[in-house]
Structures are given as structure tokens and as C-alpha cells.
Amino acid sequence: MTAGQPPRVLVDATSVPADxxxxxxxxxxxxxALGGMVGTAVDLAVVALRTDQERYARMLPGAEVIAAPAAVAHRPARLAWEQTGLPMLAQQVGARVLHSPFYTCPLRAMCPVTVTVHDATFFTEPEHYDKSKRTFFRSAIKTSLRRANRVIVPSKATRDELIRLLDADPTMIDVAYHGVDHTAFHAPTDEEKARVRARLGLGGTQYVAFLGAKEPRKNVPNLIRGWARAVADRDDPPALVIAGGQGHDDDIDRAVAEVPPHLRLLRPGYLRYADLPGFLGGALVAAYPSYGEGFGLPILEAMACAAPVLTTPRLSLPEVGGDAVAYTSEAPGQIAADLAALLDDEARRRSLAKAGFDRAKEFTWESSADVHVAAWTRAAA
Structure with a gap:
């Protein structure tokens, strides 16, 4: 790489899930965001699942987009290919840097490697993961901290936890906040809100929204219990809508069984991407009482949809929410009290919705891309 020439970077996008x-x-x-920087700030190649090749080719007209072997769609095969096939591919495309965006990276590569470590909760909140997942990701994070030339994290909280818990070298870590797609996530129109209500069968019923994976760390059972306490005695109680992917938190079903029969709780699973602004922005409150996040993309997306957000002050969440969200604890009693206070205060909900919407504008993928390119340039040098 000569002076002024952008580094040739291969991004491994094979870990992107279908959902x-x-x-x-x-x-x-x-x-x-990198699409607008190809040829000037970065010389980009991307390897993706075959189902994503056309998508990324359209998104990145100036980049080389390569389809990975079909077997890579299965996780064990992908992890094996990452150690052998990916370094060979990096060499074939002349990559000066290889970027692995999801915790793991090749142990041996012919060029510098950068890796994104999304959070340290496998160490700080170990009880919220099953043993196999906890063991795998703890090992992957430790290995990446040893092997990678640079590590990219989405928050200062994650950086600080890696330094505190694993003695990571702070000079090798770059903080690149996530962004939000302000076209996809926007303040919804009344028509968009009505369409989601119709799809969910809510009619005129108001609702509290949750959007995310049903993992123990997300604290969905205590949200259900807190919501039930907050609304049980109201004349017109708002529903609770738990949307998003399935998970492995068995306590959710127990919490659902405790809900009084006169309350409405909906679990619609995945919602269409186009329905998310109407779902989030149409809620009385978007609630996300997580035990801790590496970043907190769900609350940023809710803020961008002008939803008043209730979350916890754990790990990175205050970095994202700042003063533009309301905070609670992880306990159902406190969730009930703080949720009830928000439901009773329309003026505060309106104020939070506006503050969150304005704050969300500060988080862009273009800013994140700038930090990534700077990290790749340092690694290449």
C-alpha cells in the first residue's frame, strides 16, 4: 500500500443471519455507509452467504462481492471455513486487512486481522447464558484479543470491561458506535401506526412495545411481571406486545402464565421490517429493561422512531440513551412503578419522544464507517 492509496480490506459477512x-x-x-467510500477511503471486498451476494452487490457497486461456499450457511462449517478458507480467500483477493465482524477470527492469516467484539456480557452477566454459549464466546473473545491486530467495539463501556476483566490493551481497541438507518427507522405516520395495529389485531387498544431476542439477558419475564402490575387495575389497560425472534428463556412462559386473564399480551414473533417504525413509534412506551448491552441498538432504533423509551442504566445503555430516555431497574416492582409513572404522564412521554428522536440523529453509520476505516488503515500500516 503506497502513501495515499486506500487499504484493500476483505469484510467477512458470512455471519449475517437470515433474520x-x-x-x-x-x-x-x-x-x-462504506458504499460511498469505496475507491477513495477504502478498497473493499466482501464475502457473503450466497443468499446475500446479490444484495451486497447492489449496495456496493464499487466493491468485489464474493459468494462463500454453500456449506458456510451452517454454523459449524462456517467456523471451520473461517480458519482455513477465509485466510486463503483474503490472499486470493489481495487483502491488506481482513475484518471479522462477529467475535471470532482466523488464528492464522497472511494479513493483519481486525475483529468486532460486540459486548463483554459473557463475563459480566454469565448467569444469563447457557454453559456452551458462554464457554464458546468467552474463548472467542480472549482469542481475538490475543490474535487480532485491532479490536473494534461499539461502546466505551465494552472497551472498559474488556480492559478491566481481560487486561486488554487499550491502545489496540477502537470505539465505533453503531448507527441507525434513519430511512428505515423514522417517526411513523398515522397510517403506518394504524397498519401495525390492524396486523396485530389491537383495534383501539394502546400498547407497550418490546422488540428484541427472547434471551435471559433481555429480562423479558420481569418486563411482563412489571407491566402486569403497572396496568392490572386500570380501566383501559394497555396491552404488552413482545415482538422479535425466539430465544431460550423458559421463564417467559412462566411469566405469561401469571398474567391476569383480563390483560392482553401478544407475542407476534418477527415483524416485517417495514412495520417496525409503526410498531415502535405507535407504542405508549418502548420498554427494554435489559441486564446489560454492548451497545443497545433496539433502544436507538426506538428513539429514531420517536418512541418514549424505558430502559436500564446498565453498561452501554446510558451512552446511547443519555438524558433522552427514562431509566428503571431490572426488578419487576421497580419496572412496574416507573412504567406506571410514564403511562400516567403524557407530557413526559412526549418530551422523551422528541428528545430521543433528536439524540438518535447523532448516531450514524457514516461515523461508524469512518472509525472502521481508520482502524483498518492503522492495521494495514
């Missing part, structure tokens, strides 16, 4: 969940939002947002 475009957390890592999918990150990779899609990052690559979308």
Missing part, C-alpha cells in the same frame, strides 16, 4: 438480527443490522449498516 437480519443484531449482527445483520451492524454489517448491513456498516457496508451501506
Amino acid at each position: 437480519r438480527g443484531g449482527v445483520g443490522r451492524y454489517v448491513d449498516g456498516l457496508l451501506g
Whole structure:
């Protein structure tokens, strides 16, 4: 790489899930922003699942987009290919840097490697993961901190936890906040809100929204219990809508069984991407009482949809929400009290909705892409 020449970077997008969940939002947002920088700030190649090749080719007209072997769609095969096939591919495309966007990276590569470590909750909140997942990701994070030339994290809280818990070298960590797609996530129109209500069968019933994976760390059971306490005695109680992917939190079903029969709780699963602004922005409150996040993309997306947000002050969440969200604890009693206070205060909900919407504008994928390119340039040098 000569002076002034952008580094040739291969981004491994094979870990993006079909549901475009957390890592999918990150990779899609990052690559979308990099599309305008190809040829000037970065010389980009992307390897993706065959189902994503055309999508990324359209998104990145100036980049080389390569389809991974079909077997890589299965996680064990992908992890094996990452160690052997990915370094070979990096060499074939002349990559000066290889970027792995989801915790793991090749142990041996012919070029510098950068890796994104999304959070440290496998260490700070170990009780919220099953043993196999906890063991795998703890090992992956430790290995990436040893092997990668640079590590990218989405928040200062994650950086600080890696330093505190794993003695990571702070000079090798770059903080790149996630962004939000302000076209996809926007203040919804009344028509968009009505369409979601119709799809969910809510009619004229108001609701509290949750959007995310049903993992123990997300604290959905205590949200259900707190909501039930907050609304049980109201004349016109708002429903609770738990949307998003399935998970492995068995306590959710127990919490659902405790809900009084006169209350409405809906679990519609995945919602259409186009329905998310109407769903989030149409809620009385978007509630996300997580035990801790590496970033907190769901609350940022809710803020961008002009939803008043209730979350916890754990790990990175205050970095995202600042003074533009309301805070509670993880306990159902406190969730009930703070949710009830918000439901009774329309003026505060309006104020939070506006403050969150304005704050969300500060988080862009273009800013995140700038930090990634700077990290890749340092790694290449």
C-alpha cells in the first residue's frame, strides 16, 4: 500500500443471519455507509452467504462481492471455513486487512486481522447464558484479543470491561458506535401506526412495545411481571406486545402464565421490517429493561422512531440513551412503578419522544464507517 492509496480490506459477512438480527443490522449498516467510500477511503471486498451476494452487490457497486461456499450457511462449517478458507480467500483477493465482524477470527492469516467484539456480557452477566454459549464466546473473545491486530467495539463501556476483566490493551481497541438507518427507522405516520395495529389485531387498544431476542439477558419475564402490575387495575389497560425472534428463556412462559386473564399480551414473533417504525413509534412506551448491552441498538432504533423509551442504566445503555430516555431497574416492582409513572404522564412521554428522536440523529453509520476505516488503515500500516 503506497502513501495515499486506500487499504484493500476483505469484510467477512458470512455471519449475517437470515433474520437480519443484531449482527445483520451492524454489517448491513456498516457496508451501506462504506458504499460511498469505496475507491477513495477504502478498497473493499466482501464475502457473503450466497443468499446475500446479490444484495451486497447492489449496495456496493464499487466493491468485489464474493459468494462463500454453500456449506458456510451452517454454523459449524462456517467456523471451520473461517480458519482455513477465509485466510486463503483474503490472499486470493489481495487483502491488506481482513475484518471479522462477529467475535471470532482466523488464528492464522497472511494479513493483519481486525475483529468486532460486540459486548463483554459473557463475563459480566454469565448467569444469563447457557454453559456452551458462554464457554464458546468467552474463548472467542480472549482469542481475538490475543490474535487480532485491532479490536473494534461499539461502546466505551465494552472497551472498559474488556480492559478491566481481560487486561486488554487499550491502545489496540477502537470505539465505533453503531448507527441507525434513519430511512428505515423514522417517526411513523398515522397510517403506518394504524397498519401495525390492524396486523396485530389491537383495534383501539394502546400498547407497550418490546422488540428484541427472547434471551435471559433481555429480562423479558420481569418486563411482563412489571407491566402486569403497572396496568392490572386500570380501566383501559394497555396491552404488552413482545415482538422479535425466539430465544431460550423458559421463564417467559412462566411469566405469561401469571398474567391476569383480563390483560392482553401478544407475542407476534418477527415483524416485517417495514412495520417496525409503526410498531415502535405507535407504542405508549418502548420498554427494554435489559441486564446489560454492548451497545443497545433496539433502544436507538426506538428513539429514531420517536418512541418514549424505558430502559436500564446498565453498561452501554446510558451512552446511547443519555438524558433522552427514562431509566428503571431490572426488578419487576421497580419496572412496574416507573412504567406506571410514564403511562400516567403524557407530557413526559412526549418530551422523551422528541428528545430521543433528536439524540438518535447523532448516531450514524457514516461515523461508524469512518472509525472502521481508520482502524483498518492503522492495521494495514
